Amino acid sequence: MIKEIQSSETYLVRQEVLRKGKPIETCYFEGDDAETTMHFGIELNEKIIGIVSVYQVNSQLFDIENQFQIRGMAVLNEFQGNGFGSQLLAEAENYCTSQKASVIWFNAREKAVPFYKKSGYQTKGDSFEIPEVGIHFIMFKIN
Numbered sequence: 290m291i292k293e294i295q296s297s298e299t300y301l302v303r304q305e306v307l308r309k310g311k312p313i314e315t316c317y318f319e320g321d322d323a324e325t326t327m328h329f330g331i332e333l334n335e336k337i338i339g340i341v342s343v344y345q346v347n348s349q350l351f352d353i354e355n356q357f358q359i360r361g362m363a364v365l366n367e368f369q370g371n372g373f374g375s376q377l378l379a380e381a382e383n384y385c386t387s388q389k390a391s392v393i394w395f396n397a398r399e400k401a402v403p404f405y406k407k408s409g410y411q412t413k414g415d416s417f418e419i420p421e422v423g424i425h426f427i428m429f430k431i432n
């Protein structure tokens with residue numbers, strides 16, 4: 290059910306789940322079309338219901354090359370709590386491992402921190418505010 294998708298196929302789910310009520314332009318992320326970027330989607334009845342994207346981006350917080358960042362992790366409301374999010378996360382991790390990622394990191398919404406902890410991620414440092422999106426924590430896993 291999980292497949293590679295184009296960046297353009299992520300926008301509607303990003304908007305619905307992550308940027309509710311905001312213009313579609315807020316759903317275009319830097320690096321979306323970079324060669325090293327990968328987008329995955331879960332399709333149900335010919336509709337994308339969950340997405341995740343992976344970017345080769347180093348964070349200054351980790352003193353090592355070839356880090357990968359996960360962004361845009363989202364499952365449509367009505368499909369949450371059915372294991373789709375963890376499947377997507379596992380797929381993103383597999384891709385990172387295939388690229389020999391040293392660290393996988395991301396900005397996690399406060400509400401999603403327990404979800405990521407279940408997959409072995411830990412927080413780093415204090416929470417911080419992303420304007421118009423909310424409180425976040427940096428989370429990571431050494432790959």
Ligand SMILES: CC(C)(COP(=O)(O)OP(=O)(O)OC[C@H]1O[C@@H](n2cnc3c(N)ncnc32)[C@H](O)[C@@H]1OP(=O)(O)O)[C@@H](O)C(=O)NCCC(=O)NCCS
Nearest residue numbers: 362363364369370371372373374375397398400401403404
């Ligand atoms: C966070 C999100 C991607 C998780 O996807 P999901 O399909 O609902 O999660 P899963 O069903 O795969 O859950 C996996 C495990 O995490 C737990 N979990 C999921 N969301 C949780 C939450 N907010 N708080 C606590 N536990 C949570 C589930 O109970 C499940 O535990 P189990 O394995 O013991 O049963 C999804 O809920 C979502 O899109 N939320 C809104 C957007 C968002 O916050 N995205 C993350 C941005 S950083």
